[in-house]
Amino acid sequence: xxxxxxxxxxxxxxxxxxxxxxxxxxxxxxxxxxxxxxxxxxxxxxxxxxxxxxxxxxxxxxxxxxxxxxxxxxxxxxxxxxxxxxxxxxxxxxxxxxxxxxxxxxxxxxxxxxxxxxxxxxxxxxxxxxxxxxxxxxxxxxxxxxxxxxxxxxxxx
Numbered sequence: 501x502x503x504x505x506x507x508x509x510x511x512x513x514x515x516x517x518x519x520x521x522x523x524x525x526x527x528x529x530x531x532x533x534x535x536x537x538x539x540x541x542x543x544x545x546x547x548x549x550x551x552x553x554x555x556x557x558x559x560x561x562x563x564x565x566x567x568x569x570x571x572x573x574x575x576x577x578x579x580x581x582x583x584x585x586x587x588x589x590x591x592x593x594x595x596x597x598x599x600x601x602x603x604x605x606x607x608x609x610x611x612x613x614x615x616x617x618x619x620x621x622x623x624x625x626x627x628x629x630x631x632x633x634x635x636x637x638x639x640x641x642x643x644x645x646x647x648x649x650x651x652x653x654x655x656x657x
Contacts, residue, residue: 507559507604510596514561514569514604519554529566530558537587546645548585559605561597568592569601573609581609581618602633606654614657624648 505516522530534548556572568589574582583605588598609618621644622630627637630652640651 509600509603512600544645569597571605618654
C-alpha cells in the first residue's frame with residue numbers, strides 16, 4: 501500500500517514514505533546522512549542498513565542539498581511503535597529541526613493509532629531532549645554499539 505504523506509511542524513514540512521515509495525536519490529541521501537552521523541561522526545562502525553528499512557515508515561526533511569533530518573518508524577510484535585535512526589545533519593542542529601522531526605514522527609504514530617506506546621532507544625546524553633517531548637525513562641540502560649543508551653517510552657495519547 502503506497503503512503504505519500506506530509507506533516508508540517510512549526511512551518512517545516514516532513515515527508516513520510518514507505519521504502520518502496522522512496523526515490524533512489526532519497527535512499528542514497530538517507531543512507532549518506534545516517535552514515536555521516538552514526539558511523540563517521542560517532543566513530544561507530546556498525547551495519548546501519550538493515551531489513552527494518554524495508555518495512556519502516558521513513559520520516560524526513562528535504563532541502564536543496566538533499567535530506568537533512570530523518571527518522572524511521574517501526575511496529576514491533578507487541579504492536580508498539582519504535583522511532584529510531586533519528587538524525588539531523590551537523591550544520592542544522594540547534595535550530596529546532598530535531599525537535600520538529602520528532603514531533604512529526606510522533607504525530608505520524610498518533611494519526612495511525614493514538615492508543616499505542618511509542619518506544620525509543622535514546623543515546624543517554626539526549627535523555628533531556630526526549631524528555632522534553634514527553635518520553636519517560638524506563639530505567640533500562642545498556643550499551644548499543646559501545647554507546648550508552650536508555651529505553652524511553654511515550655505512553656498512549
